[in-house]
Amino acid sequence: xxxxxxxxxxxxxxxxxxQTMSENVDELLLHVRKQELCDDINNTGYNTxxxxxxxxxxxxKATTDINDLKRCSIIFLAxxxxxxxxxxxxxxxxxxxxxxxxxxxxxxxxxxxKSMGDLISEYFDENYVAxxxxxxxSEIMLNQPTITNIASRKPENSQKVKEVLxxxxxxxxxxxxxxxxxxxxxxxxxxxxxxxxxxxxxxxxNARYSILTRGFKDTIEIIESFGGNSDTVHEYCGFxxxxxxxxSSESRNHTLGILYGQRLIIDEVASGIVxxxxxxxxxxRDICDNHDIESEIVNFVYDVxxxxxxxxxAFNKLWENIE
Numbered sequence: 001x002x003x004x005x006x007x008x009x010x011x012x013x014x015x016x017x018x019q020t021m022s023e024n025v026d027e028l029l030l031h032v033r034k035q036e037l038c039d040d041i042n043n044t045g046y047n048t049x050x051x052x053x054x055x056x057x058x059x060x061k062a063t064t065d066i067n068d069l070k071r072c073s074i075i076f077l078a079x080x081x082x083x084x085x086x087x088x089x090x091x092x093x094x095x096x097x098x099x100x101x102x103x104x105x106x107x108x109x110x111x112x113x114k115s116m117g118d119l120i121s122e123y124f125d126e127n128y129v130a131x132x133x134x135x136x137x138s139e140i141m142l143n144q145p146t147i148t149n150i151a152s153r154k155p156e157n158s159q160k161v162k163e164v165l166x167x168x169x170x171x172x173x174x175x176x177x178x179x180x181x182x183x184x185x186x187x188x189x190x191x192x193x194x195x196x197x198x199x200x201x202x203x204x205x206n207a208r209y210s211i212l213t214r215g216f217k218d219t220i221e222i223i224e225s226f227g228g229n230s231d232t233v234h235e236y237c238g239f240x241x242x243x244x245x246x247x248s249s250e251s252r253n254h255t256l257g258i259l260y261g262q263r264l265i266i267d268e269v270a271s272g273i274v275x276x277x278x279x280x281x282x283x284x285r286d287i288c289d290n291h292d293i294e295s296e297i298v299n300f301v302y303d304v305x306x307x308x309x310x311x312x313x314a315f316n317k318l319w320e321n322i323e
Contacts, residue, residue, distance in 0.1 A: 006072035014078030081107025106185030180228030196257020
C-alpha cells in the first residue's frame with residue numbers, strides 16, 4: 001500500500017502493531033521516547049527492550065522527533081492513557097488536516113471522565129478510529145491468529161485503517177459504536193481486576209464465574225447508559241476481551257487483582273508497568289454515580305484498590321448484594 005503510517009509508542013503493543021502493518025505499507029515510522037532505544041532499532045533491527053529475539057521488518061524506522069510524523073497518513077497512538085493529553089498537545093503543532101488518528105489506549109482521563117477519543121476530538125476532530133479487542137501484543141508480534149474491532153464516526157476512516165492492519169493472520173472487524181468500543185476496553189480491565197482479586201483470595205470457581213457473569217451484565221448497563229450499543233458487548237472487543245483479560249495469566253490487570261487479593265501492593269513506578277484498570281477505577285465509579293448505576297463489581301474493585309478495604313471484607317459485601 002503506497003502510504004506512510006506512524007506509531008507513537010514503542011512498547012509491546014506499539015511495536016507489535018508496527019510489525020504487522022509494515023507488511024502493508026511503504027514505510028512505518030515508530031516514534032520512540034528514548035534515543036538509545038531508537039538507535040538500537042535503527043542499527044540492529046531489534047526493539048531490545050521488548051522483543052530482543054524478534055527482528056523487525058526493514059521498512060520500520062524509529063525516530064525520536066515527532067515532526068517526522070508529518071508525512072504519515074495514519075498514526076496509531078499506542079501509549080498509556082496518562083500520556084495522551086501531552087502527546088496530543090505535541091501533535092497539534094505537527095499534523096496536517098486529514099491525518100487519521102487511531103487510539104489503542106483503554107482508559108479514561110480523570111477527573112474529566114473523557115475517553116481517549118474525546119481527548120482526540122478536543123485537539124483535532126471526531127474522525128478518529130478506536131481499536132479494541134482480545135489482543136495480546138506478544139501474540140500479534142509472533143504473527144499468531146488474532147482478531148480485533150475498530151470503530152469510527154467516519155466509515156471511510158475505519159476502512160482505511162482496516163486495510164492497513166489486515167493480514168492473513170490479523171483480522172479486523174468494523175463496528176459503528178465508537179462509545180461502546182472505548183468503554184468496553186475500559187470496563188474489561190475492571191472485571192479483570194475483580195476476578196484477579198477473587199483468584200488471589202482462592203475464592204471458589206462458582207463464585208468467581210458468577211462474578212464474571214455479573215460483570216458482563218454491568219458492562220452492558222453502563223455502556224447503554226453512556227449512549228453505546230449493547231450489541232457491542234457481544235463483540236470481540238466486549239465479551240472476547242472481557243473473558244480473556246479476566247482469566248488469562250498474561251493479563252496485567254488480572255495479575256494486579258491477584259496481588260491485591262493476596263494483600264500484596266505493587267509499586268508501579270518502580271516496576272514501570274502500567275495498569276490501566278487501576279488508573280480507570282475512579283473514573284468508572286464516577287460514571288456509575290453520574291448515571292445512577294449501582295455496579296457491585298465496580299464497587300468491589302473500588303473498595304479494594306482505592307479504599308484499601310480488606311479483600312475478604314469487600315468480597316463478603318459483594319456477595320451479600322449480588323443476585
